[in-house]
Amino acid sequence: AGSGERDADEAPTGLGEHGVDEAPARVGEYDADEMADRETHGPRSSGELMVAALKDARELVRVEPHVAQPAERLAGLISAATEAVGKGGTAEDVLWAVWQATGLARKWTDISLRGGVRGLMADRDLDAVVALFDHTARFVDRLPHAGVDVFVEDLVAQEIPGDSLAERAPDGDTVRILTAHRSKGLEWDVVVVAGVQEGAWPDLRLRGSILSTDDMVARAEGSEHENPAAVSAALASQLLAEERRLFYVAATRARKKLIVTAVGGDDTEERPSRFLTELVPGSTEDAGVDERSRWLSMPALVADLRSAVADSTRPEPLRRSAAEHLARLAASGVPGAHPNEWYALTPISDDRPLSWPDDIVRVSPSAVESFSKCGLRWLLETSVGAGGTDVARGLGTVVHALAVLAATGMPTEETLGKRLDDVWHELDFGGVWYNRKQRAVAEEMISKFVRWHEENPRELVGLEEAFTAMVSEGVQIKGRVDRVERDGEGRAVIIDIKTGKTGAKDSELERHPQLGVYQLAALLGAFQRHGLTEPGGAALVQVGDAAGKKAAKEQAQPPLGDDPDPNWAKDMVGTVAVGMSGPFFQAKVNDGCRTCAVRSSCPVSKNGDQVC
Structure with missing residues (x-):
């Protein structure tokens, strides 16, 4: 900060004569009332300029097109919402109008079907939109005559998601993922207690706040320990007992089979928890990672197939089969399957020098x-x-x-x-x-x-x-x-x-x-x-x-x-x-x-x- 260089005119405009569009800034006109208002109230703040630009597209006429486009898209959504409100639509009607105006439904669906990291992100975005529509529908059912402003205030005021927290019966065969505290009083045929690591379970870090309330409570109750180190040791002993009881709760939820997992080794700082040896002394089994195994995901499959195709030491039938599978995946639009997307095979997008005005x-x-x-x-x-x-x-x-x-x-x-x-x-x-x-x-x-x-x-x-x-x-x-x-x-x-x-x-x-x-x-x-x-x-x-x-x-x-x-x-x-x-x-x-x-x-x- 504070370099003194605040002149934006120094930047180049694009790549070559056929590179980035170098369109000149657009010029617009403002009505007399608006100019008079500016002269009366003086220059506007950045926040006021942003609000004005979203309300009136004419505010963006002097801005470069590639800079103005995002604001113009947002202004279009606001205009669609305003039009829906003007027609007397409910919050659900307004939300649908905005969603239709975005044009994201088909785009996110296509990205989701292609899979990969971007597909997962599109899945989450679509889930969030569906959840918002569900919440809006419930709000309209409860308050059919409430306006959009009431809906927005209700949504902004929420600190906890408005969905029901009541337990719901699972449909069909399911796997429940929950904390050890939530499992109290429940049982299953098979229970997996994962990640039983030293330092995580038991977690002996003191839970006190900045004011050390645990220490103050112990002293108020007449604790015999006046030494702070002794008080901390006593609290750690209590934490260990609580963690052991919690592990006992988790381990006793299984009717037929209990699986407890942990990782560790000579070349890592991770160590299995002391509770493993207390559970059944001497009964733990070592397991290793098979180098031939891979994650059950589309990117991992594409990586294996590409590795097989590019490895000249592999048998020819195997390489041919891998190539056929890659071709099938590439035809379906799976990212990374087509050779044009492989690293070191893609040409430089543009090797022309940077142009200046x-x-x-x-x-x-x-x-x-x-x-x-x-x-x-x-x-x-x-x-x-x-x-x-x-x-x-x-x-x-x-x-x-x-x-x-x-x-x-x-x-x-x-x-x-x-x-x-x-x-x-x-x-x-x-x-x-x-x-x-x-x-x-x-x-x-x-x-x-x-x-x-x-x-x-x-x-x-x-x-x-x-x-x-x-x-x-x-x-x-x-x-x-x-x-x-x-x-x-x-x-x-x-x-x-x-x-x-x-x-x-x-x-x-x-x-x-x-x-x-x-x-x-x-x-x-x-x-x-x-x-x-x-x-x-x-x-x-x-x-x-x-x-x-x-x-x-x-x-x-x-x-x-x-x-x-x-x-x-x-x-x-x-x-x-x-x-x-x-x-x-x-x-x-x-x-x-x-x-x-x-x-x-x-x-x-x-x-x-x-x-x-």
């Missing part, structure tokens, strides 16, 4: 740093829009905005606090207590910045200033800086305010990519309108946790002219521009992998093993 590669300072660390992450986050969104980014944006106010003459920190109150309700931190904590963090960062600003000896020239600079033919630097300052020698000093938890290492500052690109832009005349043509350095001003508790921390980069290689920043931008316009993007392991939002699509990440 007007054949000009627009490089931002933050993108240079991001691309230098990992080209694949830059591509997926910047060009494809796969980057994560978190509250830290919103907090950083608020702090940057207040930093601008502080630098333009806002009188006191108290006034800044009031402005913070005006926007704080727009941020959602997921909990009241965390909201209060983040509010204190924001106030601390603002206080650090104000003190740094007051002690800064350089002259402030520009705030939140956009800039462009041509590096060479077809390569342009484009971005936005937090602050442009003039030092005592009349040189440009670029300041980037950082609100993150970690800062740059001191050893990295001399060749810090983002600061180097800022200086290169100044050298190329990006701030010539202020009379600044020579860079005098750049700096990161840390106001977050990276700065410490009391004061902001300024991490400065010396001027490009003082470096043994003054052209290092220009060479770096040229190399990055070539990479950004190429057909291939390399994934690199770096210190940002742990928090990367695209780990599941990265071949060097454990979470992305499936793409290797």
Whole structure:
């Protein structure tokens, strides 16, 4: 958060002249009443804009089509529901109208029939829709004249599913899965007690709360143990006795046959429970996994058949038979059965280089740093829009905005606090207590910045200033800086305010990519309108946790002219521009992998093993 790079115009638009659609933004008109309302009430918040877009499709006319489509689909569903309500339909009628408008019935059914992981997800989605219709039907039966608003309030107010919790008689031969507590008083011919592992059964972890109520109760009853360790040992002994009684309940539910299972071995940390030896000493049987066995699932079957077909050491009749089965499964649409879907046999979807508008590669300072660390992450986050969104980014944006106010003459920190109150309700931190904590963090960062600003000896020239600079033919630097300052020698000093938890290492500052690109832009005349043509350095001003508790921390980069290689920043931008316009993007392991939002699509990440 707080990189200072908030210019969305730097991203490429597609792949080649026949790649991603580069349709221009649509232009629309608004009626006079709406324009007058905007002038009266001022700019709208993001929440108000979202509500307006869902109510009126004209709000989306200036948005790119691929961005507007999801909102347009949702607006269509709202319109269908509104129309059904206008016709006097019940909650069940409105729900049916919305379901029909989604067009998901056939799509999810087809995916479900194909099986696999996506088939299971489609099954769950369809089950959820059926359950919602059942609940709606019961609600309409109970309150036939209640409106949709009453139904929605009833549904939102539920903390426990409204389905009946009463026991129902099973139909035919069934298997019941339940906890040991629920099995009390019941019996079956065959009972399986699975997963009897040490640490899970018995589970001797103390069940007390943060306030250690068990300890307080024991002391209130006059426990002879005053030593906390002795009290804990006594509680653990009681837990062991309770767990043993519970295991006895589970083991005595069988009329004819009892099967108790556990796993363990020399090469694993898992150990069978001590209750196994107490049950029937010396009667346990070891069982192993047969390498020839497989899971009874469609993906496992496809994997076995593919393995047989691809193994040249297998008998020819076996390979031919496996190929016939794969062909039959592929004809039925089973994922992974057709050779076109096998790994290493699929061609690269598009090997053409990435195209840019007007054949000009627009490089931002933050993108240079991001691309230098990992080209694949830059591509997926910047060009494809796969980057994560978190509250830290919103907090950083608020702090940057207040930093601008502080630098333009806002009188006191108290006034800044009031402005913070005006926007704080727009941020959602997921909990009241965390909201209060983040509010204190924001106030601390603002206080650090104000003190740094007051002690800064350089002259402030520009705030939140956009800039462009041509590096060479077809390569342009484009971005936005937090602050442009003039030092005592009349040189440009670029300041980037950082609100993150970690800062740059001191050893990295001399060749810090983002600061180097800022200086290169100044050298190329990006701030010539202020009379600044020579860079005098750049700096990161840390106001977050990276700065410490009391004061902001300024991490400065010396001027490009003082470096043994003054052209290092220009060479770096040229190399990055070539990479950004190429057909291939390399994934690199770096210190940002742990928090990367695209780990599941990265071949060097454990979470992305499936793409290797």
